[in-house]
Amino acid sequence: MTVRPLMWDETLFKDHEVFEVDFVPDEIHFREEQMRELVYQLRPGISGSRPLNTLVKGVPGTGKTTSVKKVFSEIEESTRKLVPVYVNCQIDNTQFGIFSQIYYRLSGHLPRSTGLSSKRVFDSIGKILEQDGTVLVVALDDANYLLYENEINKVLYTLLRSHEVYPDTRIGVITIISDLSVDLMSRIDQRVQSVFRPNEIYFPPYTCVEAKQILSDRAEQGFYPNVLPEAVLDLVVDRTMNAGDLRVGIDLLKRAGLHAETAARRVIEEGDVCKAFEASTSLHLLATIRTFKEEEKVLLRLLAEQSQQESEISVGEFSRSVGDNLPYGYTRIYEMISKFEAMHLVDIRYRGGRGRSRLLTLRYDPQLVLDTLK
């Protein structure tokens, strides 16, 4: 039987939205425990007390942002006593920017952007909270962006000691960090530590079985029936696990679907997934690089430049050749290389024989890495 090709006005997508980066699914599988813990942390806020502070940790693509947003929207639906404010610190990474977002959520409009100090904005926040008798919880997503210029201490100090200035305010904070090597507490002043003391909620990477379930659910929601054969889904899962980031899989589904549609096919094929792969993995690259410190970006850039000449590089030789020009020792370089491996950016294998030297391969096209770093 020949299958009629897709007409120009037909589509494989039942709902495009479900493949977008900021889509929050109705069901968030395999994160029940983390969301329960989060609710437990925030529960005092619902009865008018200060919520417990939380540190949410896990590598990119483990559902941290999605789970926090989900819990926040459930709070918004069920109570007005506790007001959750979500801040993307990649966008708002100054005290003024963060307080403006909080003020916006509480008052419905942004403060003037000129001539106002963050202290003045916080004054207004304090007054609104006292007046309304509401409790505030602020999620600082990608809080590693606040580590520069000491913003983290300024923000946490003002939020968590607000009751010293406005006695009737109660504020809790959730910090979200994707970089497991960042020791947030070591970057926090003593005077903030005494009021912060967060409980940690860890988001482990998804197993292959879990990733398959999540991706298959998403495909079912987004595509019409029989568009994605099981073998093709398995390939998507395989590529996702390889990249170590669920968002690669979701983006692969979308791009592969668009590719099949352009070819006027009613079913997605393995070839569509392969064609989509490079663009989708670059999402992981971007998500990972944006968590990096400056020195890690410098080292990755040097590695990408060297990888343009040779695909396999000896770890020892690389460290020696770049070490002379970098202001930190070999131990730090080795540490960063291990981190690149943990983040699925490089592969390391042992060369047999005496000395067992280690060989380093970049898992991405070096030019793509250099472009992303820019």
Ligand SMILES: Nc1ncnc2c1ncn2[C@@H]1O[C@H](COP(=O)(O)OP(=O)(O)OP(=O)(O)O)[C@@H](O)[C@H]1O
């Ligand atoms: N348990 C889940 N069920 C359904 N979809 C999920 C789940 N976990 C993650 N996702 C999806 O995977 C993608 C990445 O998730 P999310 O943005 O929450 O990760 P993250 O941990 O915040 O990553 P990053 O550290 O890079 O910010 C999103 O598109 C999200 O919808």
Ligand SMILES: [Mg+2]
């Ligand atoms: Mg996130």
